[in-house]
Amino acid sequence: VIHQRVVIVLPxxxxxxxxxxxGAVIVLVxxxxxxxxADSSRQSSQSNPPSISTASLPVPPPLPGDDDPAPQPPAPxxxxxxxxDRLAREASSRPAGAVRSEALVxxxxxxxxxxxxxxxxxxxxxxxxxxxxxxTAAGLVASVCEFDSEAAARAAVKDSEQRFGKPMPDRRxxxxxxxxxxxxxxxxxxxxxxxxxAATFAALTAT
Amino acid sequence: MQSMKRxxxxxxxxxxxxxxSVVWASSHREAPFITKNPKVDSTDFYMFRSYEPGRDGFVTxxxxxLPLQDAYGGPNYFPxxxxxxxxxxxxxxxxxxxxxxxxxxxxxxxxxxxxxAGAQMTPVPLxxxxxxxxxxxxxxxxxxxxxxxxxxxxxxxxxxxxAGFQFWENVSNARTGDRRFAKPSDNVGxxxxxxxxxxxxxxxxxxxxxxxxxxxxxxxxxxxxxxxGFAVNLGTIFDLxxxxxxxxxxxxxxxxxxxxxxxxxxxxxxxxxxxxxxxCIKGRSDVIAGWTTAKVKQxxxxxxxxxxxxxxxxxxxLTQISRLSMPLVxxxxxxxxxxxxxxxxxxxxxAQFARYVTNPSLPELLEILFGGAGVAAPNLFPRADLVAAFxxxxxxxxxxxxxxxMQRLNVALPVxxxxxxxxxxxxxxxxxGVPTPTNPGCDLAGFPNGRxxxxxxxxxxxxxxxxxxxxxxLAPSGQxxxxxxSLNEDAQFDNAFPYLTTPVPGAQ
Numbered sequence: 001v002i003h004q005r006v007v008i009v010l011p012x013x014x015x016x017x018x019x020x021x022x023g024a025v026i027v028l029v030x031x032x033x034x035x036x037x038a039d040s041s042r043q044s045s046q047s048n049p050p051s052i053s054t055a056s057l058p059v060p061p062p063l064p065g066d067d068d069p070a071p072q073p074p075a076p077x078x079x080x081x082x083x084x085d086r087l088a089r090e091a092s093s094r095p096a097g098a099v100r101s102e103a104l105v106x107x108x109x110x111x112x113x114x115x116x117x118x119x120x121x122x123x124x125x126x127x128x129x130x131x132x133x134x135x136t137a138a139g140l141v142a143s144v145c146e147f148d149s150e151a152a153a154r155a156a157v158k159d160s161e162q163r164f165g166k167p168m169p170d171r172r173x174x175x176x177x178x179x180x181x182x183x184x185x186x187x188x189x190x191x192x193x194x195x196x197x198a199a200t201f202a203a204l205t206a207t
Numbered sequence: 208m209q210s211m212k213r214x215x216x217x218x219x220x221x222x223x224x225x226x227x228s229v230v231w232a233s234s235h236r237e238a239p240f241i242t243k244n245p246k247v248d249s250t251d252f253y254m255f256r257s258y259e260p261g262r263d264g265f266v267t268x269x270x271x272x273l274p275l276q277d278a279y280g281g282p283n284y285f286p287x288x289x290x291x292x293x294x295x296x297x298x299x300x301x302x303x304x305x306x307x308x309x310x311x312x313x314x315x316x317x318x319x320x321x322x323x324a325g326a327q328m329t330p331v332p333l334x335x336x337x338x339x340x341x342x343x344x345x346x347x348x349x350x351x352x353x354x355x356x357x358x359x360x361x362x363x364x365x366x367x368x369x370a371g372f373q374f375w376e377n378v379s380n381a382r383t384g385d386r387r388f389a390k391p392s393d394n395v396g397x398x399x400x401x402x403x404x405x406x407x408x409x410x411x412x413x414x415x416x417x418x419x420x421x422x423x424x425x426x427x428x429x430x431x432x433x434x435x436g437f438a439v440n441l442g443t444i445f446d447l448x449x450x451x452x453x454x455x456x457x458x459x460x461x462x463x464x465x466x467x468x469x470x471x472x473x474x475x476x477x478x479x480x481x482x483x484x485x486x487c488i489k490g491r492s493d494v495i496a497g498w499t500t501a502k503v504k505q506x507x508x509x510x511x512x513x514x515x516x517x518x519x520x521x522x523x524x525l526t527q528i529s530r531l532s533m534p535l536v537x538x539x540x541x542x543x544x545x546x547x548x549x550x551x552x553x554x555x556x557x558a559q560f561a562r563y564v565t566n567p568s569l570p571e572l573l574e575i576l577f578g579g580a581g582v583a584a585p586n587l588f589p590r591a592d593l594v595a596a597f598x599x600x601x602x603x604x605x606x607x608x609x610x611x612x613m614q615r616l617n618v619a620l621p622v623x624x625x626x627x628x629x630x631x632x633x634x635x636x637x638x639x640g641v642p643t644p645t646n647p648g649c650d651l652a653g654f655p656n657g658r659x660x661x662x663x664x665x666x667x668x669x670x671x672x673x674x675x676x677x678x679x680x681l682a683p684s685g686q687x688x689x690x691x692x693s694l695n696e697d698a699q700f701d702n703a704f705p706y707l708t709t710p711v712p713g714a715q
Contacts, residue, residue: 083572119575120575122575122577123579126580133581139682141578141684163580164581167689184683185583
């Protein structure tokens with residue numbers, strides 16, 4: 001009986017498509033606006049030439065004075081925190097006295113090397129306190145990771161070689177105090193740029 | 208700490224860190240709503256020129272449904288939904304609308320087997336009560352069967368359109384003329400079907416030569432349970448990519464792409480397999496595009512007095528809730544807010560999802576996780592390379608003039624026999640995006656020119672997503688050998704229709 005009643009009241013063809021389409025339009029427009037605002041450092045290769053930008057790097061916290069004792073490493077995060085939270089935590093607890101990615105980018109700009117984009121990346125990958133990458137117009141990747149100590153930075157070279165050396169055999173490493181520069185995507189055509197990046201990083205002093 | 212370190216060393220397994228709420232298998236439980244409807248959940252779609260010797264004039268199409276079947280899942284096992292329709296659509300003129308649709312509809316009959324218990328015959332609770340073979344079905348309590356109809360023309364909203372008249376004709380058994388086909392029972396175990404090759408022989412008896420209306424050459428048909436053929440390193444991924452230390456990075460060779468067994472290798476799926484003569488399905492172009500969908504009725508009423516035949520009452524228009532063509536698209540490309548919408552969409556309307564391809568999130572997440580080691584996402588937006596791979600086909604290979612998410616197969620390209628197939632598909636045919644058929648290892652018969660069972664689509668798509676088809680200035684990590692360390696290759700499959708292998712038995 002119940003079944004028969006239902007059959008009678010059913011329209012022959014029910015479609016929710018128009019409602020769904022209107023919703024999709026709203027979502028698309030909102031998403032497009034949000035993406036436009038959020039992705040200011042990644043330019044469309046078709047509409048804009050590459051430009052130098054450090055906009056995507058988080059603003060580092062105020063540094064303590066040079067004569068202050070080094071801050072204690074933050075308490076370890078639980079394993080189940082989100083990637084976003086982990087990145088925020090790393091950005092807010094960068095070690096003092098380390099050469100920073102921002103300094104490298106500024107120095108490269110001064111030497112005429114176009115950095116198309118920068119981004120904070122996960123430091124935990126190399127057991128670093130903080131990491132950021134800069135990508136040049138030629139596609140050279142300069143990753144700068146900051147550690148608690150010079151020894152930790154040096155140890156990270158071996159660690160990175162051990163774990164990533166097989167798929168990425170052609171990287172170059174430069175340590176400078178507590179920081180490690182990894183240059184990737186090396187090839188003949190960018191050799192001189194890579195040399196400049198390495199030398200520039202090596203000449204930087206910690207802030 | 209240590210486990211997180213291992214996480215970060217897993218260069219290639221990272222994808223799942225972004226998708227921890229879904230099963231990252233080609234299309235298993237990939238969208239929120241489909242998880243409530245496993246019987247109509249499409250899992251993989253294959254389309255390739257048949258490489259069984261002597262069959263290169265045919266295209267094999269396989270649509271897998273009902274994911275993650277544990278072989279021991281009795282007593283009901285895994286029948287398909289008799290209230291649903293399962294479609295395989297083919298577009299042979301490049302307008303992103305189906306020109307041919309093969310529609311499968313199932314019926315599950317209960318034999319009502321009973322045994323004497325005291326003074327009465329009591330129905331048994333079991334799937335079968337004795338051995339079963341192709342010639343002896345007497346002990347089988349549930350008997351599945353199905354019909355296949357072929358429709359021609361635009362199927363929009365499942366109604367004939369004035370502009371594209373569509374109608375249905377039955378596919379029939381070429382030997383008997385029957386229009387209803389038996390679906391083999393799932394592989395209950397070796398006591399039911401006998402030791403190997405007991406089930407294999409039983410299942411093969413359900414491969415039919417079929418007459419397809421308006422075709423001069425017969426095709427072949429099989430529907431039944433198969434062993435899951437898709438390989439992916441899944442379990443560790445969802446444990447925060449907590450992989451063993453030995454499973455570290457870099458698919459530089461076959462061995463390093465084959466470090467861990469597929470997590471789902473002990474599962475079964477249900478295959479809807481067709482082998483169709485090329486002459487029957489090809490249009491003016493050599494490129495055929497295909498996809499599968501499943502539709503259910505819009506209304507389901509759960510009544511107070513269900514029976515085996517009518518557990519629910521279902522009515523209303525057939526409505527698509529599952530869709531699949533290119534692997535992994537709805538898993539790692541489409542964003543969570545739009546996954547259900549994608550499942551319900553038709554290729555002709557795919558412009559609404561374009562941003563997920565032109566501005567994908569996966570490479571950005573790879574960069575964030577492994578940037579410290581020097582991994583960087585491509586620096587190109589919109590990602591024209593991904594548009595070609597997923598939405599248009601590759602010019603000169605399998606582009607067909609449309610922009611829609613479909614699997615495209617150029618049937619004019621030669622077949623690669625088993626044993627000579629490259630598990631990286633056609634990827635080796637491109638050097639920084641430039642088609643280079645003379646490149647060593649080039650295998651144009653493979654994904655993304657259609658998809659064969661042995662194409663390791665996880666590795667291929669990881670590499671393509673990271674910019675394999677782009678120059679090194681645009682894709683700094685585009686030439687890195689990304690892998691999930693779980694290999695798919697042709698040796699894992701049969702050399703004959705339906706290619707996917709005998710399902711895992713419920714008991715040995």
